[in-house]
Amino acid sequence: MRVFNTLSGRKEEFVPEGDPIKMYVCGVTPYSECHIGHAMSYIVFDVIRRYLEFRGYRVKYVQNFTDVDDKIIARSNQLGVSARELAEGFITQYFVDMDALNVKRAAIYPRATEEVPKIIEVVEGLIEKGHAYQAGSDVYFRVASFPQYGKLSGRPGSWQKCYIDAGDSEERRAGEEGEKPQEDKESLLDFTLWKGAKPGEPSWESPWGLGRPGWHIECSAMCLKYLGDTVDIHGGGQDLVFPHHENEIAQSEAFTGSAPFAKYWLHNGLVQLGEEKMSKSLGNLITVKEALERWSADALRLFVLSSHYRSPITYSEEGLEAAGKGLERLCLAAHRESPDSSGMAVEVAPYRERFMEAMDDDFNTAQAIAALFDLAREMNRAAEEGSAIDEAQRMLNELASVLGLTLQEAEVHLDVEPFTQLLNEVHAKLSSVAPDLAAEVFGTGGTVVEQMSQAGAEAIISLLVETREKLRACKKFDFSDKIRQNLAELGIILEDTDKGTIWRYRR
16 A cells, blocks of 8 residues: 655555554534535545554544634634533534534544643643743744754745745634733744633643643643554645644654654645635535535445545535436446346456555555446446356445445435326327327226326336336337436336336436
């Protein structure tokens, strides 16, 4: 296996330190609902974890919640609730969203508010070693004490330029918001480890007075507590490379005196709406909840994973529509009836090898999915020729599960009214062009139509499919094609097999 390491800027052979693999991914700041950008990141690292487990590794996966923060406090004041109550509500919603997306839960979800003793321990150690200093009731990390500052973001040896290069972008958000005037700090570059309390804010006792943790220090403290001095994989979005992950490296390695803090740094690309990154601060959000009202979890996962995880993706209705149609092809292959045949079955080994080769190459899910589509196409061809596809179906489902795809049939509640209307239209037309056939299918006087209107949508669809088959047998192809088209407009797709026509609801 080879992975792209942001720290080195190149692909490297993946050699974990030990068993289990220690994996840390930065979590959400719960002051609003999760959006598609969050979904992308957690789907990506869920798949990375799943593939490592598929390859036989054990993985200890830790993901934090930043449950105290300037934005949480501001939002809680705006809504008139406590910061704790606000954060807990959105943490609960986070789990609802991620469970719906089939994201496996981490082993541990530490929260900043529950890790204050460890955070204080790390800050005290940094002060003792000369890497941090107190200024009033605040504590800052002394960037000048860590010459390697900038090595993750590609600026080693020129750390003085880091904040100038970053400008005033959102990347500077947490450590710098609410900072004291310049004269209270030794350098503009120094970032906050501990913030002195302001009136009405959540606070904890510390050697420097009442206060709360800075944004960056919490992740270092959690990694050290739950995973040790070195983690194998540290993940997050590309917008966290600087300053958050850069600061994590500095404070963690300065505290422990050992490097690397993380052996492999993996960063996913960002989701864009048009030309802009999707973010809470820009307000251009599509929440996970909103997306799942329109698309299945499998369709959203397929949309995300059809691009390489380090590439940006642009959210669009067209892209999700294409993902939904692609998902239909995989589901049809996974669930179609396998012929009872002793004929040549699909040779599955080459597809498994292609899948693993793609995933071994920096988790290239786009190429892995291409192997699944090729396998599905070969399965359909084999089934149409009467060959058994049982083994291939097992393989397809196994590899799809590595990507978190369930390939389950969608549970659908169909409104009977539009199908009843279509049935009446077909009956009326058939009665005029082929009265004998109409009587055979619908009974004299349309008695079957009356019965079907009470039987439900699925019974009506089955009758329409039967009608279409009889029309095809009579070579009335224009009429039969029209029924197929009308059903498609109502979300019903038909598949003609050697054992008859089956129908499915479009996911």
